[in-house]
Amino acid sequence: MISPLTLFALGLVIGALLLVVGAYAGVRIGTKRARADQAADRTRVLTLLQELGSWTHEYSGNVSRYQDQLDVISKAVQAESQEGPNKVMQLLEQIMRSNKDLKKRLDAAESQLDKQTQQIESYLSEARTDGLTGLANRRAFDQRLEEMFSAYRKGNGRSFVLALVDIDHFKQINDQYGHQAGDEVLRQVATLIGERLEGAYLVARFGGEEFAAIMPTPLRLAADRADKARQILAAQSLDAGDLSVAVTISIGLSELRDDMVSGPLVRRADEALYAAKGRGRNRVYFHDGSDTILVGAPEVIS
Template sequence: MARKRAEHGGVLTMEYPEAPGQAASIASQALARMEQMGVAPHPRNYTIWYSYFLDHYPDLRRRMDTLLSEGTSFTETVGEELYNRYFTAQEETDGIASTGLKLEVTLEQMRTLFSSAHAGTEAYNRTLESFSGEVQGAEPQHAERLIATVLDETQRMLATNRALGEELARSSDEVRKLREDLDRVRLEALTDGLTGIANRRVFDATIRDLTHRAARDDLNGLSLLMVDIDHFKRFNDTFGHQMGDQVLRLVARLLQQGVDAESIATRYGGEEFAVLMPNIRVRDAVATAETIRRQVASKRVTNRRTNQDLGCITLSIGVSEYVIGEAIGQFIQRADEALYMAKGEGRNRVVSQMELELRRAGAVP
């Protein structure tokens, strides 16, 4: 199951609940590989390699396997890029800042063009005013020279305006493209690259917003589904990362299709998903979760390249409902504990906070 990640000021801090023996084994593997490859054992690099050997971060694992197969040297630059991509929000922030700066520069260039056009128009107006004053009562020969001067000035003005018009058209196209790029970068910053659904950042922002709304009585209930793909690591190890990616995309699609328009399905991390369900009470959320669980279990996974039937996948789902005034962490923890209970009772099932409460009260074994 995916490790939990909390975002603080753009940095995702990891929690590693492995048992001491398991953690020591993973640490030993990570440090040995780092020494073998000449990677400095400072905290940033250690985080990357520990997470690699933990193998609960398929996106990171896939990228590092590619780099290893290509014989890439794990320099400080490579380490920094991996850390920024998988453990901080820096990559998306830099993309938005870069595009925004380009847009700002282009708009400044357009303002300069408008200023030039304005200055040219004022100069032309002064020429016309001067001509108007001098032409009255002027001798024919002098009047001809004045008219020639005005015609030359008019031609220059037309040429200048034509050039400015072309430049403004190019700048307008550039602004349009940059705005599209900015929208795309912002969307990418909120979207999980593999599954195409909302990412953990969206979850963190949305749960804050929805709990605030619930506290103001703007919602008629707020429920949370924590969803985990059963035996995903074994499936990945057996059939490969490409098939694992196919499973992640399938689950993401079925989650989106299985909830109403107000609900938000997100990839929480690894093979774990979270669904926020505003205006839905816990009993209705359980019913929705059960429908999703059955639908996923009814699908058979097929290797599209070989047509090999890889069997079925199943989900374990924990469900909680927000209690006004509680910390967001408590809300998530109840759903997570219900998910662990579903795992402990054999997987492929939905467990709600009501069952957790009964278990704690001793009403169920």
């Protein structure tokens, strides 16, 4: 019979090997101790060896060279020969030495994988984020809009409102105060829109001085929230370096109807924005499917 000391050593090494394989595969395997007779312990050891052999076969490469060694140990345990314990201990020592080197390489590989994962996540984030304002960019907005529209058409998504926001007379701001001040205005307007359009599913820079938001329904409630954001901005001046800049925005909104594609939703919101810009700016209009309607009674700042 194999001595308890040998079985205990086997258990230690198997636990170590399981930990290494678990680190490589992203799975932690736990071992349990149980009080039983030597026959039960031997069966448990053989089972663990077979499981570990399966793992090393599945996750080949650096770990695969242990397969033959584990097979030899299994045969030694089964044979219960006089030379079995000595052979087992020799193989255990060899595995433990190799295991240290393998662990170092696995740790280095894991560190490199973490680094590459972070780089990929950063790249994907940058590819979907506007560098100036920190909002989602047009690409991310278009994708989210199509996803939500598709889900709605299939009957497993919610209706929503599209809001288009435009900074009034932005070219004049750039011409009068400079492009650096214009960039600061864009950043601050983006921050205000992101904070004040309560419950928005997504706020994005649509292009140039224009922003877009996907908001919950109902349409009139979304329009009231947009008008509140407009009022807050109109009541203050934005700091652009040493300059104080008065800024207003115009907003147009529309909601989903019996649209087969998302294009008509964008068109109606654009018509509402055009009405807001063409009828005095610094105001909010929504499109009810038939016509554009003014929200509130804003002061006119031309």
